[in-house]
Amino acid sequence: MASPSFAADKQYYQKTLVKYRIPDVVLLDHDGKEVRIKEFFDTDQVIIVDFIYGTCTTICPVLSVGFSYFQKKTLKMGEKVRLVSFSIDPDNDTPEIMREYLERYDGQTGWTIFTGKRDDITAVLRSFDAYVSNKMDHYPLTIMRGPEDNQWVRLHGMLSASDLMKEYMQLKKE
């Protein structure tokens, strides 16, 4: 793995391969449409997942500008990638707030933000080993999977644009 940081000897994220079981829950996308998550994840596209919330002050905005920039680049390249953000603050994050959030980051079709019932969101977070009891304790996490893969690539830490692109390209090759 190439060093993703400014300093050549410093690594800003850790990479692991993990198996996850997607819970059978129905969530709301940013248009307020009900979506069965298990079916949504059953796709022949690469899926990249992160966890955000609407009023987050530090981690989420940086994750989301990363998604935004990545999406612009992959769209230009003609790539089809499914970007998924799950809200970790479902009490506050209505679909309308998620819609505004997506617009703020210039998200295009292909990037979906989910919110929903607190218990269902918790089920999703637990299934991806991303649950924290206090949302202020959440950490930067990006998880991706290729269409045929049964394992997910779990990237723990902040990613630069080139880190994300490199991991995506590697996933495609595998």
Added chain:
Amino acid sequence: MKNIIILIFIAVIFPLPSLFASETAGGNTHNQDLSEGERTSREKSPSPGRPTNDIAVEGGELSCNACHQHTDYTHEDALRIGERMYREGILPSGEPMKAYVMEDIPVEGSMFSCSACHQHSGLGSVEGTVVTWPTNGRELYLPRYRTGAYKVPETKEEQQKQYRPIPKYYEIEPARPAYTDKSLAKALALGEDPTGRTIDPIMPRYSMNDHDMAILIYYLKHLNDEFSPGVDDTTLHFATVITEGVEQEKADDMLAVLNAYVKARNSLTRHQLRRADFGPFYTSQKSKAYRKVNLQVWKLSGPEETWREQLETYYAKNPVFALVGGIASGSWQKIHEFSENYKLPCIFPITDLPVISEEDWYTLYFSKGYYQEGDSTARYIRDQMKQDALLEDVKVVQIFQQNNPRSQAAARGFSTTWTSLMQRDVLQLVIKEEQLTDEQLQKILDEDAIILAWVDDTRLFTQIEQAGIRPRILFVSSSLLGQALFTLPEQLRNTLLVTHRQAFEENKQKSRFVVQRWLETNDIPLGHFDIQAKMYFLNWMLPGAVKRMQSYFYRDYFIEGFDMMIDQDYAIAVYPRLSFGPGQRYVSKGCYIARLKQGEKKLLPVSDWVIH
């Protein structure tokens, strides 16, 4: 008005680099759309995406090619424009600020701004694994010392020791020296602090010209450069507001619980003053932060129009650090506006008529009150319509009382949310005499309708029942009707749904017990339990928010302490749970839709607490 000529600031005090030399020459050389191939050079170059090539660095110092710009702002204008840059990410030109984050991700101010991480206060935040350092004037322009510094182990033996040795105080060097304007500009543009250390790449590297950089730095220099009013060496001054029209018993119940907090805080049970005098030097900052609390009671009387003047008089006499608790018989608007204008935090007033605003900052409410009931009803009906195609053609009718602000708040909540969710008209009927006029009655007589009746009088329901109207669903408010809810005509009960924006008692027995035991322990007789429970919760939260401030007595930082709180369900006996978050100003987010239980004076929920 103090006139400050920024020209002097730019040209003399603040010799900045020509950050946008290439732009002034006709274009921005920053590549906003770097290809993957270009990225591969990153390991060789410290930051290919950053604007390093645009900045002239000579012998470690930044040189200035374009700092002779003629711009003069008053002090106030510079702060206003700087604040817009800091909070909204908008340059003086109106364009969004541009930066690179995580080395190579281009970001615009419209996506996030300085205050997103560093907060309004500039005191920064901690979120998960990311620590955002203070950027307010007072902290930036002083050296930063590590608190609780330990001596870095030099040998293997030292590394294996259970305890790390603490260095002598004179051996502690600052983690970084004080910033100067020049080194601050370097940090903002290049991501390098005065020690030469590279700042975490999560901190954006901003691309802006000298003029704009000067304004941002001017703002940061003045951002919370002095402690807020309302605190001195020994005391933190709070006030609580009681408006005219509040029953004495309710005011007493609120005050008794708040005073118990003050008494506990001031009792020095943890020997705070002694520990501050004799504690080890590395904890002195924390120990010396202790302040006694003084609680003033600000009573507002007469017409609402005079309240502002009364508040200003109280404030002029005794400027306080924050308003805590408080209770109003009606709207909180006048106090809300005062708080906003004076940048005075107001924490958890007891009111069902808060100001509903997404932008206002300084008042933290328990809930949106009646407005929330209307909002949740709109969402519930939308969901039902999505599930049941037969509801599609059903008319939606909203009835509310002309002279009842509570009724109007619920109606406003419904209308606002309904309009944002649905492209369907609602028949609005305003009633004056507690009943519909004949003309109004005719409009709904033969309609298959969902009726929302935001009224506190049962005569309307008698009229509806006698007119033979049988709504598909009839929504009413449990907080408006109270116990009268259980006296509604039998014929309407089958279709009745009730908004209920509090927890059901049977689900909060444990929390209720906690509050009741606490009241007993503090010799406070059981009174209006809702009020006491809410103030108990405030007492529960206040120590955490005060402690978090340590010695940084800034009002913005105080209210940010609440923003950072973990969601609560244990200490609140009134709501199922309360959730917090940066900028979130209504901590109860839900309202049940419930039905009457057959043969009992009881409600059963038919929806979740939070309805999307």
